[in-house]
Amino acid sequence: MIKIEKRNDVSPSIYFLTPILAIFLTLFGGGIIFFVLGFNPLEALKFFFITPISDLYGFSELLVKATPLCLIAIGLSFCFKSNNWNIGAEGQLIFGGIVGGGVALLFYGHDGFYVLPIIILAGAIGGMIFAMIPAVLKTYFNTNEILVSLMLVYVAKLLLDYLVVGPWSNPEGFNFPETRQFSESARMPTLFDGLRIHAGIFITLITVFLSWLILYKTYLGFQIKVSGLSLKTAKYAGYKGKTMIIIVFMISGACAGLAGVGEITGPIGQLHRNISPDYGFTAIIVAFLGRLNPVGIIFASLIVALTYLGAETAQIFLQVPKYTGQVFQGMILFFLLGSDYLLFFKIKFLGLKKNEL
Amino acid sequence: MYKNFLRYIISVLFFLGVSGQANADFKVGFVYVGPTGDHGWTYQHDEGRKAVEAAGIKTTYVESVPEGADAERVIRQLAQSGHDLIFTTSFGYMDPTNKVAKDFPNVKFEHATGYKREHSNVSTYSARFYEGRTLLGHMAGKMTKTNVIGYIASFPIPEVIRGINAMTLAAQKVNPDIKTKIVWVFTWYDPGKESEAAQALIDQGADVIMQHTDSTAPVQVAEKAGVWSFGQASDMQRFAPKSILTSIIDDWAPYYVERSIAARDGTWKQQDTWHGLKEGMVAMAPYNSAMGSDLVKEVEQLQKDLASGKTHSFTGPIYDQKGNILVAEGSVADDGMLAGMNVYVKGVEGDIPQ
Numbered sequence: 001m002i003k004i005e006k007r008n009d010v011s012p013s014i015y016f017l018t019p020i021l022a023i024f025l026t027l028f029g030g031g032i033i034f035f036v037l038g039f040n041p042l043e044a045l046k047f048f049f050i051t052p053i054s055d056l057y058g059f060s061e062l063l064v065k066a067t068p069l070c071l072i073a074i075g076l077s078f079c080f081k082s083n084n085w086n087i088g089a090e091g092q093l094i095f096g097g098i099v100g101g102g103v104a105l106l107f108y109g110h111d112g113f114y115v116l117p118i119i120i121l122a123g124a125i126g127g128m129i130f131a132m133i134p135a136v137l138k139t140y141f142n143t144n145e146i147l148v149s150l151m152l153v154y155v156a157k158l159l160l161d162y163l164v165v166g167p168w169s170n171p172e173g174f175n176f177p178e179t180r181q182f183s184e185s186a187r188m189p190t191l192f193d194g195l196r197i198h199a200g201i202f203i204t205l206i207t208v209f210l211s212w213l214i215l216y217k218t219y220l221g222f223q224i225k226v227s228g229l230s231l232k233t234a235k236y237a238g239y240k241g242k243t244m245i246i247i248v249f250m251i252s253g254a255c256a257g258l259a260g261v262g263e264i265t266g267p268i269g270q271l272h273r274n275i276s277p278d279y280g281f282t283a284i285i286v287a288f289l290g291r292l293n294p295v296g297i298i299f300a301s302l303i304v305a306l307t308y309l310g311a312e313t314a315q316i317f318l319q320v321p322k323y324t325g326q327v328f329q330g331m332i333l334f335f336l337l338g339s340d341y342l343l344f345f346k347i348k349f350l351g352l353k354k355n356e357l
Numbered sequence: 358m359y360k361n362f363l364r365y366i367i368s369v370l371f372f373l374g375v376s377g378q379a380n381a382d383f384k385v386g387f388v389y390v391g392p393t394g395d396h397g398w399t400y401q402h403d404e405g406r407k408a409v410e411a412a413g414i415k416t417t418y419v420e421s422v423p424e425g426a427d428a429e430r431v432i433r434q435l436a437q438s439g440h441d442l443i444f445t446t447s448f449g450y451m452d453p454t455n456k457v458a459k460d461f462p463n464v465k466f467e468h469a470t471g472y473k474r475e476h477s478n479v480s481t482y483s484a485r486f487y488e489g490r491t492l493l494g495h496m497a498g499k500m501t502k503t504n505v506i507g508y509i510a511s512f513p514i515p516e517v518i519r520g521i522n523a524m525t526l527a528a529q530k531v532n533p534d535i536k537t538k539i540v541w542v543f544t545w546y547d548p549g550k551e552s553e554a555a556q557a558l559i560d561q562g563a564d565v566i567m568q569h570t571d572s573t574a575p576v577q578v579a580e581k582a583g584v585w586s587f588g589q590a591s592d593m594q595r596f597a598p599k600s601i602l603t604s605i606i607d608d609w610a611p612y613y614v615e616r617s618i619a620a621r622d623g624t625w626k627q628q629d630t631w632h633g634l635k636e637g638m639v640a641m642a643p644y645n646s647a648m649g650s651d652l653v654k655e656v657e658q659l660q661k662d663l664a665s666g667k668t669h670s671f672t673g674p675i676y677d678q679k680g681n682i683l684v685a686e687g688s689v690a691d692d693g694m695l696a697g698m699n700v701y702v703k704g705v706e707g708d709i710p711q
Contacts, residue, residue: 175515175709268425276425
């Protein structure tokens with residue numbers, strides 16, 4: 001007989017150590033996979049995790065990749081902490097990109113320091129509004145926010161498709177599905193010559209700081225955490241549940257929208273159909289890997305970003321299939337959830353009693 | 358002992374250095390937009406890469422590279438890791454290719470289907486797929502009973518419009534009553550959407566289906582429905598043995614081998630290549646005998662004439678949908694007009710999505 005029991009006390013240090021354990025298990029599991037595929041595991045892991053960041057350019061790319069992931073995950077942590085399952089960050093990112101990109105096109109050819117801030121603000125508001133749809137539907141019509149937010153991703157994707165194919169397509173672009181390149185004034189300034197790392201990283205860092213402030217130093221943060229732990233307690237304490245749901249979705253959507261606008265004004269420089277390689281979904285892994293903690297999320301976003309870069313490098317140098325990157329992301333989540341389970345529950349092996357036979 | 362060892366090391370290093378200069382480590386990189394197993398666009402580019410490899414040149418590829426912010430990094434990594442020539446095989450890599458080319462003047466870049474050559478180390482190349490469409494139009498015009506030809510189109514860019522027009526013109530020549538119905542799917546590869554589009558066209562009476570998308574779904578739908586179809590990019594015959602009359606094959610191998618050897622030997626020069634049936638960049642899969650030996654002979658003759666230049670896909674008089682003349686009688690459309698083609702010819706139904 002096997003019996004599963006809830007553990008009563010979980011030590012906080014172990015709670016924050018399990019993500020690191022999950023990463024090590026992933027490395028180990030990855031090594032086995034490489035070995036089975038016929039590669040030297042140590043060499044493959046080196047190309048996967050060390051080579052991509054062995055020079056300044058690689059390190060800058062890591063930050064470019066981690067910036068949107070971190071930003072979205074921070075926003076999601078507000079939702080997840082309060083038991084609101086916002087799965088549609090991808091859609092909020094795209095919608096933020098659409099609104100920000102629309103403003104950028106509106107200012108096409110304009111110079112001036114005010115252009116970029118307006119675009120960034122527009123992107124954040126766009127994501128915020130898009131995230132409010134599932135929030136309002138949940139609070140006033142009792143719909144399931146998982147389904148609504150997820151399906152809105154496709155709405156945003158199709159809207160972007162429509163815009164870049166039709167009304168917003170580059171008039172000199174031979175009908176190719178993309179807008180003009182934004183003017184220089186609408187581009188995120190890069191920090192160093194020759195590197196793609198851009199000012200978006202400051203937005204991310206400021207957001208991380210603000211969210212830490214809100215979550216740990218304000219009454220709102222306290223309310224969010226209490227409702228996450230027990231909805232009944234929150235109601236009993238008299239917290240306004242509906243307002244809070246809408247607020248966390250707004251924060252989450254604004255972060256995703258900022259990520260979208262950071263991508264299109266940063267490394268991409270225009271709107272087309274592939275502005276995000278599913279950052280909004282990957283950020284869910286990042287949020288949980290980072291334990292919904294602002295500092296944890298910074299590290300988690302760097303690690304997950306590295307799996308993307310590593311997959312490319314490993315393919316270039318060893319011709320390892322590119323999808324191993326996704327396998328690694330999957331393994332990290334698997335080992336994290338697995339160790340979480342063992343963290344909160346213990347499995348007891350009981351001997352069979354005679355009368356049970 | 359120690360001294361000898363040191364001498365040995367130095368001589369080995371020297372030898373490596375010398376052989377390195379003799380281009381023993383010349384490498385060619387390929388960036389693909391899809392998986393190598395798509396049996397369409399990327400599959401054919403990878404066949405080309407294998408030919409380069411067979412010619413004794415080392416190659417590397419990266420598959421399924423999104424056309425967003427990631428493309429630039431992948432191209433740059435290939436350039437940085439010692440690749441001397443890099444083929445970027447999708448339209449969306451145009452700006453990233455030019456951006457990276459600027460920073461790596463000693464690396465050669467070749468971008469497929471684009472039009473920007475901002476630096477002297479960037480070439481562009483594409484194929485005159487429309488010549489194959491002319492052959493398809495001839496067959497479709499002869500084979501259709503309902504006089505409706507269904508066309509699954511990807512994006513309203515000149516390349517796709519050109520194919521629709523070339524096909525329609527050739528079909529009209531042998532069958533003045535034909536109509537071309539188009540479904541725009543706005544994707545290059547989406548088996549689900551493509552098969553829905555094929556079904557919709559068949560429901561509207563089309564008994565010949567052709568596609569400017571890359572999956573094998575449309576030919577499979579055609580096979581089931583018992584209508585004729587044409588394969589795209591690679592020989593798709595085995596996916597619809599009864600239905601497929603032929604496939605337009607993109608054969609990049611000769612070009613890739615030629616350009617790789619040129620780059621290795623230092624004779625590579627910037628150019629804009631647009632090859633067709635003549636050079637073999639566009640090739641036709643074996644013709645289905647179900648269309649009858651007379652028609653097969655006709656088509657084979659037409660293929661020869663297109664290759665030799667005796668016949669041109671766009672020979673006047675050509676009219677647009679409203680009846681305005683596009684190409685005068687007795688003349689042919691020039692490459693500039695073909696490259697920017699953005700109107701339908703007479704006989705195509707509907708409007709180009711704007």
